[in-house]
Amino acid sequence: MTYVDDVASTLVAAAEDERAWGRAWHVPAAPALSVREVAGRACAAAGVPRPRLSTMPAPVLWLGGVFDPLARELRETQYQFRRPFVLDSSAATTMFGIEPTPVGEAIVETVGGLARRSGTRAAATPSAP
Template sequence: MSKHVIVGAGPVGRETARLLAERGEEVVVVTRSGTASTAAGVRAVALDATDGPALARAADGAAALYNCANPAYQRWATDWPPLAEAMLTAAERSGAVLATVGNLYGYGAVAAPMTEATPLNPNSVKGRVRAQMWQDALARHEAGRIRATEVRGSDYVGPGAESHLGDRLVPRLLAGRGVQVLRSADAAHTWTYTGDVARLLVAVGADERAWGRAWHVPSNEPRTQREAVGDLAKAAGVAPVKVGEIPAVMLRLLGLVNPVVREVHEMAYQFERPFVLDSTAARRTFGLEPTPWDEVLAEVVAWYRSR
């Protein structure tokens, strides 16, 4: 049994804790409140994760430190840098492998499927934040100060996930009401299941082949937003609903009064044309395959109906 420390208790953090606990590992979940819901056998600790020395003490003796944190979307530029620096400090002082949950923002607008070799070329504030986080971690890894790796998924889908296939859409669909989606309803888009993020995160934290580079989470074949809504309706056993596109001017106007919508507007380019993730490397290296799409959607529908 080895010790594992997870920062953050969102859908990915909770599932990572559950997977590790089921394997018989000692698992500690760090949140500000220390009251996060966790799996049986998982210990919750109250800690400000921006406090590098305190986080290092919590990670003392740990095999891996997992960055599953998720600052408020509109505060990434201010909240991520000190948190990321504290993670680096904790990893260096404790000797734990730093395994970070990343995303695709650092690649910017792309014209072809993204692989791990796709250059980081962010075209947004949040993309620059994420790219810098990885570059800082990689620099310390290459200097021999830490061991670091990162997993990157596309837009999430899963129970409790902050998702374009989530709170804004599923309840309306279940009620038989039409929905509106960002930009093009018909551009191919990769969706990543939160459970698959956790499975890859656990794998890379323990496998030295993973260290010193990023990995794409095994994800199902791309589905347009229109197709995904139709798939959800089928999974729910309800009639198909009308799918419209949110007018760009409406999104801009809403962004004037809602900071979260303003941030969504910045990232809406990902839905203007095909945005496709290639996860061949992780599948071949770790023998992981994505959870079947139908199973993912059935789980999402069941979660919403249970609320």
């Protein structure tokens, strides 16, 4: 998971530094967590019950893709959800000095922002578990 503020910081830094031009950069990201762990932390920050999550078997996802374009696209990216999806962002951290936002802080800020946008009240605390 990559926090949107870290994406913005990296884009600005890469645009402002001519040494960055002409190559791809991985945005600094906190250590990889499972979707289940991120969902659990987000629910804790929002003060709602933990979700019941399950995986969709590949044949069911394939069949769904016959009828639904989103399911069809998920067939091609499901590997990102079935095992750790880790990338090396050390080059951007070294070049721009950008450290990833801690996961707990990113979740609290994201849940709070979504709650404000939807007009609900989240129980987000200064640090998510």
